[in-house]
Amino acid sequence: MAVAAMSAWNHGHMTRDHFDLCIIGSGSGNTIIDEQFDDQAVALVDQGVGEQEWFGGTCLNVGCIPTKMLVVPADFAMAPAQAQRLGVSLHLNGVDFAAIQKRVFGRTNAISTAGLEWREKNENVTVLREPAAFLDAHRLQVGRRTISAEQFVIAAGSRPRHLDVPGLDDPDLAGLIHTYETITRVKRLPRQLVIVGGGTIAVELGHVFSAYGSRVTVVHRGPTLLRRLDGDLRAAATKLASERYSVKLNQQLSRVEPSHSGGLIVWTHDADGVQYSYTADAMLLALGNVPNGDLLAVEKAGVAVDDEGFVVTDAHQRTSQPHIWALGDVCDHHLLKHVANAQARTVQHNLLHPDDLVSTRREVIPQAIFTDPPMFVVGATQQELEAAGQPFVHVVQDFSSVAYGWALDDRTSFVKLLADPKTGRLLGAHLIGPEAPELGQLLVTAMSFGIDAQQMARGQYWAHPELAEVVENALLSIAAQCEAYRDAS
Numbered sequence: 001m002a003v004a005a006m007s008a009w010n011h012g013h014m015t016r017d018h019f020d021l022c023i024i025g026s027g028s029g030n031t032i033i034d035e036q037f038d039d040q041a042v043a044l045v046d047q048g049v050g051e052q053e054w055f056g057g058t059c060l061n062v063g064c065i066p067t068k069m070l071v072v073p074a075d076f077a078m079a080p081a082q083a084q085r086l087g088v089s090l091h092l093n094g095v096d097f098a099a100i101q102k103r104v105f106g107r108t109n110a111i112s113t114a115g116l117e118w119r120e121k122n123e124n125v126t127v128l129r130e131p132a133a134f135l136d137a138h139r140l141q142v143g144r145r146t147i148s149a150e151q152f153v154i155a156a157g158s159r160p161r162h163l164d165v166p167g168l169d170d171p172d173l174a175g176l177i178h179t180y181e182t183i184t185r186v187k188r189l190p191r192q193l194v195i196v197g198g199g200t201i202a203v204e205l206g207h208v209f210s211a212y213g214s215r216v217t218v219v220h221r222g223p224t225l226l227r228r229l230d231g232d233l234r235a236a237a238t239k240l241a242s243e244r245y246s247v248k249l250n251q252q253l254s255r256v257e258p259s260h261s262g263g264l265i266v267w268t269h270d271a272d273g274v275q276y277s278y279t280a281d282a283m284l285l286a287l288g289n290v291p292n293g294d295l296l297a298v299e300k301a302g303v304a305v306d307d308e309g310f311v312v313t314d315a316h317q318r319t320s321q322p323h324i325w326a327l328g329d330v331c332d333h334h335l336l337k338h339v340a341n342a343q344a345r346t347v348q349h350n351l352l353h354p355d356d357l358v359s360t361r362r363e364v365i366p367q368a369i370f371t372d373p374p375m376f377v378v379g380a381t382q383q384e385l386e387a388a389g390q391p392f393v394h395v396v397q398d399f400s401s402v403a404y405g406w407a408l409d410d411r412t413s414f415v416k417l418l419a420d421p422k423t424g425r426l427l428g429a430h431l432i433g434p435e436a437p438e439l440g441q442l443l444v445t446a447m448s449f450g451i452d453a454q455q456m457a458r459g460q461y462w463a464h465p466e467l468a469e470v471v472e473n474a475l476l477s478i479a480a481q482c483e484a485y486r487d488a489s
Helices: 002-006 028-032 064-077 079-084 097-121 200-212 231-244 337-352 382-388 403-408 436-448 453-458 469-488
Strands: 018-024 042-045 125-128 132-134 139-142 145-154 158-160 192-196 215-219 246-248 252-258 264-269 275-280 282-285 289-291 324-326 367-369 375-379 393-398 414-419 426-432
Touching: 018 028, 028 337, 064 079, 064 097, 064 200, 097 125, 145 337, 192 200, 192 275, 200 215, 200 231, 200 367, 215 275, 231 246, 231 375, 231 382, 231 414, 231 426, 324 337, 367 436, 375 436, 382 414, 382 426, 393 469, 403 469, 414 469, 426 436, 436 453, 436 469, 453 469
Parallel strands: 018 042, 018 145, 042 125, 145 324, 192 215, 192 282, 215 246
Antiparallel strands: 132 139, 139 145, 158 289, 252 264, 264 275, 367 375, 375 426, 393 414, 414 426
């Protein structure tokens, strides 16, 4: 098929309408195209993300990378408060928001621009930068142009969820109401920022803007922040966040209206109908994401979606149409870049080796949350195990139980482990505290390779007095519980 498709192709990028492969999305989907596809005609379709329609996907331009580059200076801005506990007097003279933005977006914008320029020079790749939608299983409308392909990869990501609330579309409030796609690129640091939502985006950007000097108010409809996390972790995270900025729980957004001072007034209500109002000069809607399959009209291609609109795939990343593949946020509920990258590797292999299909691993998927302090989660929560009726033992190991925790004067951080008492293998790990993402990755290793808690703890040296000793001690504690369970059985 590739030879026939390439017969009409010359090295001058002549216009063509039929391709061997069409990839929709320039994030993880873009990583599929390498020299192994040089003999195929490839269409890369992507309108771009954000107000300026950046090439390269969400993570690079408006998601993980720029937000984490904003987190690092926020962590530094928090240093005076932390140093005070240790007898060191530091003073924060201020935050140069414009300089921070220049450093962050000077890097990401350059990568986006260079990536597009390089991809457009690929002789076998046609880059199409307009909105797209399926007409049927083999045809895609891209702007005013119709193209077809032998195979498609849907890697179109997701977009911020919006609410149908009075005032959100008020033209007088244009530029004041944001999602994560726009809030990090505002020209001036908000003096008062209201964040509606209680998930990862809300707490990460709540940390960033409060550390930079904004007066932050987080409004969330639930009883705690981060409702998907283990109960102990979300309780600790909610308490610590409330000590940093204002957290208003059990409230829902009612309406938004302009204020006489030039900002906006955010109105909320609780379950009893009591109304509350918050004045701000910016508002961030952090309500999660929705997959972009609907924008592509995937149903016209006969591609099945689930009740939440995510494209349904099998273990090989195939959709209900065997010539259409999908990866990333458009099909995966985790909404994590490292998952999308793994799925892209699966799709690439399966496109090149149709008689030797491989599967994407769907278990032991970690997530790091970059707040102050950071968090890390992998595997089941205690609540999930209880609901499933699965036997387990658990332990909570405080950072203050090890020497480096004393050095930090840490009084709030912990590692929580859950394990199968029969095998000693970990079922879940939940951490909050300094270096939590790095510490947690040790536990991902144990879970991924089936290493039981005793072997993980005693099968290696742990350098004293590193902070990782808290993980070692947690492993030893839960291994002892597993042994006691087996002895009693």
